[in-house]
Amino acid sequence: MPRTRSKLKRATRRQSKPLPPLPKAPSGIRGLDEITGGGLPRGRPTLVCGGPGCGKTLFAVEFLVRGALDSGENGVFMAFEETAEDLAANVASLGFDLPKLEAEKKVSIDYVRVERSEIQETGEYDLEGLFVRLDYAVKRVGAKRVVLDTIESLFSGLPNQAILRAELRRLFHWLKDRGLTVVVTGEKGEGSLTRQGLEEYVSDCVIFLDHRVVDQVSTRRLRIVKYRGTVHGTNEYPFLIDESGFSILPLTSLGLTHRAPTGRLPSGIPRLDEMLGGRGYYEGSSILVTGTAGTGKTSMAASLARSACTRGKRCLYFAFEESVDQLVRNMRSIGIELRPLMDQGLLRVMAARPTIQGLEKHLVTMHREVTTFRPAVVVVDPITNLINVGTTTETQSMLTRLLDFLKLEGITTFFTSLTSGGESLEQTDVGISSLIDTWLVLAAVRSAGERNRTLTIVKSRGMAHSNQAVEYRLSSRGLELVDTYLGPGGVLTGSARVAKEAEDRAVMQGYADDIALRQLERERREKRVEAQIAGMREELAADMVQLERGIKDVARQRERLLEERRVMASSRQAFSRTSTRHRRKEP
C-alpha cells in the first residue's frame, strides 16, 4: 500500500512539473521576437503568407541573414521565384550582402527553376531531386535554417498534384527530422491563407502579412494567425520595410509599467518653472501645449529643447511644419540658437511633411530614431498634422503607442497641438489630453486692437502648479512670462495691462506721498509737544525752587518758635517734671 501511494505521488509530481517552454529561434527581426515571445519555433516550419508585395521574401531573407549574423545559425535559401543574382540585388538595398555571406559559407542560395513548358511527364516520379539539392546545400554550410520561397511555384510547374502533395508532406517531415527551422512563404489565396493550402502542411506557426492602402496611404501589417504551443500577440501589428530591413512595432504588448522619475527638467522659461511647482517639468513626463495659430507653441518647444541641450541631454525634434533651416532662423529671432546645439550633436531635428508616409511608418521611423539617437527629450511639433495622414482614431492610437514607448524609455515628451479657432481651447483635436501629464494652453486674447498671448496650466500631474493665467511674450530676448492684470474689469493684457499698471502706479504713488506727509506731520507734532513739555519742565523746576524755599522758611520759623518756648520754660523751671508725674498717674 505505501509503495503504491508513493508511486502515485511521484506520478502526480511529475505531471505538475511545468513543461519546458517551446524552444524558439530568434528571428532577429525587430519587434517580432517580442510578439512571439522569443522567435519562431525552433526545428519547425513557419508559414509566412500574404498578397503580392507584402514582404514575404524580405521577411524570409532577414530571418536567414540575421540568423547567420546574430545567432550563428547558417541558412539555406531555396528560391523558386527569383534567381540568386536577382535576390541579392533586391535585398542589397536593405543592407543585406548575400554574395558576401555566400562566399563566407554562411548562407547558401539555390535557385530552383520550374518551367511547365519544358517538362513532359512520363510515368512515375518523385521529388527526390529537390531533397538531394536541399540536403547538399544544408550540409555545405551546416545550415540550421531553411527558407523555401515560394514553394507554391511547384504547383504551377508540376502537373501531378497528387505526387506533389505527397512529396510536400514528405519534405516537411524531412525538414522536421533534421531539426531545421524553416520559413515557408506562400501567396495569399481567395478565402484561404495560401493559394495551394500550404497551411495544411505547416501547422506550427502561421504569420500573415498584409499590405493595404487606405486613403492613398499604405500601411503594412503583420498578424500571427497561429503559433502552436505558445502565447503570442494576436493583434495586427504595423510593420515597416526600410533601408535597415523589417521592423515590427508591437501595438499593445506595452503595459502601464513605466517608472515615474522624480527628477525635474526646467522648461527654459524661468517664470514657467516657478508656476510648475518651482522646478519645471518632471523628467520622463509627457507635456502637451495646445493653442491657436501663432500662440508660440513652437517657441516653447524650442525653449525646452535648448534647456535640455544646455544640460547635456540629447533632444530629438520632429518638425512637421517647418524645415530645419526655417526652424533655426525663426527661433534665432527670439534668441534661441539651435544651430550650435545641432552641431554639438545634442539636438537632432527631423523635418518632414506628415503626408509623405503613413502613420505607422511615422511611428516606426520615430521609434527607430529614438532607439538610435537615444534622446532624453522628444518633441513632436505639431501632432495635429498627423491627422491629415490617418483618421482621428488611428492618430490617437499611434500617439498612445508613441507615448507609451517614450515613457517606458523614460523620455520626456513634448507635443504641440494646434487648436482651430472656433473650438474650445481646452480640447485637443486628437483627444489625447488624458494621456498627458502636463497640459499648457496658450490662448490669444484680443482686446483694444491687440492680440496678446496668455498661458494657463490646465493640469500638471504630481505637482502644485499655479492656477494663474500669465501673459506670454516673445521678444528678441527670448520668452517671457508676465503676470497679467487681474482686476474687477477682468484679465488685462498687452498695452491695456500696461496702462492699467501705470494707473495703478499713480494711485500707489499718491498713497505713498500721503503717508510721507502724514509721517512728517506726526514728527512735527511730536517735536512741538516735546518742546512744550520741556518748557513746562523748566517752569516747574523754577516753581519747585520757590516752593522749596517757602517750605524751608516756614520750617525755620517753626524751629525758632519752639526754641523760644524751650528757652522760656527753662527760665521758669516750673512745670516740666511735676506735670510729667501728674500725667503718668492719671490712667
Add this chain to the structure above:
Amino acid sequence: MKPPPRRARAPRRRADSSPHPQWDLRLYVAGQTARSAMALQNLKRICETHLQGEYRIEVIDVLKNPQLAQGDQILALPTLVRKLPQPMKKIIGDLSHEERVLIGLDLREARSRG
C-alpha cells in the same frame, strides 16, 4: 559540345559508337532504385528503336553528385534531359509512357522530317 569537367567526374555512361552524336541525352536518377532501373531500361529501348546510332546516354546519380542536380535544375527524379538537339527538353518520370517520351523528345517531328 561536352565540357571536359563533366567527363572528369566520370559518371556512369553508356554511349554509342558515334563520336558526335546528334542526340545527347542525360538521365538523372537517385541511387539504384527499381524506378531508376526501369527508367534506364525504358530509355534504352526507345533510343534503340527510334535513334539507333545517333544517340548518347549519360546517367547521373544525384546522390553521388548532388551539385550536378543544381546545374540542370533537377527536381523530380528520374528526369531525362535532352541536351542536344537544342532546345533543351526535360522529361520526368520513369519513361513508362512511350508515346509521351516521344512527344517530349520531339521524336515524332524529327522522324516525320527525316
